[in-house]
Amino acid sequence: MRRRRIYEGKGKVLFEGPEPGTVVQYFKDDATAFNNKKTGTITGKGVLNNRISEFIMSRLNDIGVPTHFMRRLNMREQLVREVEILPIEVVVRNVAAGSFAKRFGLEEGGRLPRSIIEYYYKSDELDDPLITEEHITAMGWAATQDLDEVMQMSLRVNDFLQGLFIGCGLTLVDFKLEFGRLWEDEEMRLVLADEISPDSCRLWDVESGERMDKDRFRRDMGGVEEAYQEVARRLGVLPEAGPLDLKGPKTVQ
Template structure:
């Protein structure tokens, strides 16, 4: 077996060189981090669950014409993705006040926002991912005005679709983070959705009880992190009764 070349390693995922030009293998780790890596732990099975949840949501978004980097799941922890040039901006879509917006603006957690609010952060661990404006993004060349318009439009479409999907299974989509990249297909350049969509980067509350079903359980020492992620997968209809260990896929690429 040949050893794969590691392209990038983040806090929750590792990217390896893919089997074909223009592809990568995205590996989901069990590592859990919060507060820009200051708090760290391991949640057994988290990577398996996030791989499956992200596959499901990216596939559903692809079905409605939202282009993304997902190609196919390879096994329990890996998926084949399109290689993209990541735009160094995190897009946060907020439907309900939670997290940093509450402390920044003095809003009570759980307050419904008058409309979906989009915020941008510059991707930099060293700077703690600071909030930035559209002016910063275009002035520093992280994205063109046209690309930023496309990112905003896609983000709102994703929010509309996922909000409805989660409502249908009794979950409130409070807020979530997206990343986008430039996908080069010959002479054509497309802005497409990248990274992942999972309880790691979404706030998900049970609609009946407001129980948190996301990484806030780890951030706030609430316990039951794996159980919460499994509950999301179960409601999405993608977790067998036997648990995440039953999620099978083709052999790992080596």
């Protein structure tokens, strides 16, 4: 079927939804790292991320965390509410790793005294710079009360995800969230948007410390597809037929 393409990002394509205020989110196999400086393909990633994100977003909806997710449509697509994305990436850190460990000269793997929330400005061209609440409010990207709500939701999501993943034998090291403004009946509320998957989370095996996320792609460690499949298997959402390919719909401009 032919659909109007609204936007194409690094890992997903957004198409016009079947009803006003809805969007179809198509998950690609494309992989990027270092703000699009490294690119590649992870076979079946789109199918697995679709299933994993569906599973997590559905359960967040169940516990009262508002999200844009409505339902999965097929192997690679899900129906979501149309939102106005805040130009901010929210990163929640539980364990020192990646750029955080490098920035402060810490050994990777050390648990932080408490969960730390950081904000980054969404811009590949500027390498997603670290920003403060003062930057966000001064530039008009979000109001102080919006950030209070974002922080509360982020910590609640962190509590839920840590429990979910530790039950699967995985440590939630850190993860990225995005939020959007949802307009309904001329009223605005903030909801969790984008996806939650091994693309946006650092997940380490509790016993071995083995990395089960996109770091395997970033660091040329190999076994990327297998790591994503293992996360899906532990969550109980690995597609019965495996990560089959599904061609995207034809688009019209």
